[in-house]
Amino acid sequence: MVIEAITGPETEQLDLVTVLSALADPVRLAYVQAIANARSWVPCGEVLKGSDITVGRSTLSHHLRVLREAGLTTTRVEGTRRFVSLRRDDLDARFPGLLDAVSAAPTPAKR
Template structure:
């Protein structure tokens, strides 16, 4: 049975934490790749497609930081980690932020 990894509620989103997560070039590249996809994707597939030149532990760390900031939701299905951007939640709390930061890249 699928489960969702822990993530902050919309009410507890912190703009400083979100902007800090997006300040790192590797995380911003992952978020941009996720943001441009309409559907959730397996995190290992996305990391390969983005071809960031980072080690797997570093990529895993980036995914965790993005999730803990509230930017992504991760669904665990067996050994897979399906990741998607929390677009609606971000738009409720900080309208236009993702488009402003990621939309033009």
């Protein structure tokens, strides 16, 4: 089985405005919070299971691309499955405390 990684910008190229813009969308914020709680690779389509948020496959694909291009996540492709993980070490190095604040924030469904 071929494993491929799809990543975003290098750590030193992470831009705070771009990251915050990606997190401004309630679906993407909930997605990042769910991944942060998982703390490991999660199948892309299963991240929001159990939440009040539902999105179509094409919409989810768009949100994943925005998160990846902002540098928040990395995607691993194994055959036909995709797994996503936060770039926690890179984000903590570039913006200390940001992910902790995002994880502690109320989820959009709870507002």
